[in-house]
Amino acid sequence: MAEGVLLITGASRGIGAATAILAGRAGYHVVVNYVGNQAAAETVAGTIASAGGRASVVQGDVGSEADILRMFAHADAQGRLAGLVNNAGVVDLSARVDEMSLERLERMMRINIIGSIVCAREAVKRLSTMHGGEGGGIVNLSSAAAKLGAPANYVDYASAKGAIDTFTVGLAKEVAAEGIRVNAIRPGIIATDIHASGGQPDRVAEMEASLPMKRAGTAEECAKAILWLLSDEASYTTGAILDVSGARAILP
Template identity: 45%
Template sequence: MTLLITGGASGIGAATARLAAARGHKVAINYRSREAQAKKVVADIVAGGGQAVALPGDVGHEADIEKLFEAAERALGPITHLVNSAGIDGGTMRADEFDEAVLARLFGVNVVGLMLCCRAATRRMSTRHGGKGGVIVNVSSMAGTIGGRPGKSAYAASKAAVDSFTMGFAKEVAMEGIRVISVRPGMTETEMTEQALADPANRAAVSATIAMGRVGRAPEIANAILFALSDEASFISGVTLDCSGGGFVFWNR
């Protein structure tokens, strides 16, 4: 089994890479700028007896995506599983502050790049194209269900697009041996959120909006992703799996 993880150098992607390797996957870890972190994850996997490679590429660029898939297959063999974990948050912007270039980059990575990765995977996995099937997990966000937190409506919109695409895409390839699932984390401790969660008051305020009263941890999301990738989920496709600590609440405790 060969798993390609976009954005696999840190956060949920890195936690998924480590867990997947422990469960027998060969893992291709894509990164854009975190080369040292990606190579550290690879080194840890190899030290534990697994197989892994670190591969550069910006999923916001179509040419990089094609090169990434080709490099992963050269290194580890046919790709059987894909986790689209690469994403950016686009900063904090009200609608009256939107910047066209920022929005284009946000949707270029979070939506268009993800869709093109799914295209590349389909061309390799689909029985229609001579493949043997496979599984794709798109990492979305609970933000897409509520419009995001203040100043994050654009990010939320990009993740809502991922969920909608996942449902439609899964129907297209269901008869071609491919399962597609969207995993929606709630607020989770990663490099993307560490600045927001560093302030104790802000962390407490965010935690109060989660039913379990705390933010998630990357390995918790990785466990859900690995379930979705596994044969235990063989009849699950075209759905969203919420990893949200019970969902949003809006009352004071």
């Protein structure tokens, strides 16, 4: 059984919620972070508790350093940090690059890149043996868009996830000797409500026939990959970016 506290950002829905529920079953004390939907976060925590697990809820926007510091202070109060899942992220309405405002670009990069790096910074301070920690795992959320580019849709989001790929590799090498493993998963088309938040609520249904496996992936399939990367079974895996895309992210 896993031990310690696992902080999952954006864990009130989608991949984050599925990961939180599996992590609770695995034995972690799960810190369920949310930005706006407290009821959904409480439902996730309640699901974990009803199965005999441990969970707590903390509000915070990963686009705010002050919120991130408060989230980690909450996690500290629950016990020893064992890991971080950098799941929180945003998309926007489909647009060409020549239609994107500076406000949109700054929001995209602040939440999807800077927020993940600042969260990882705080995790390293707690996990690194150089800082007196006992080691642990960090899993970042990338996207198949990082390989495919998402033209005429959201090149800005794809670019942000490309940065996450680079960050994953660089941080993994930086802390490999300090007991920390840093990996990422690169989901493809996953049946979650992130598509609706980007103005495309029917995107999964519209794309399924064109996908290599003729179906979208599930949040639970992504969560299982994340839990494996955090587990001792992946003890010699760091700097890896695991495609969970049903072959969609395989380039010709």
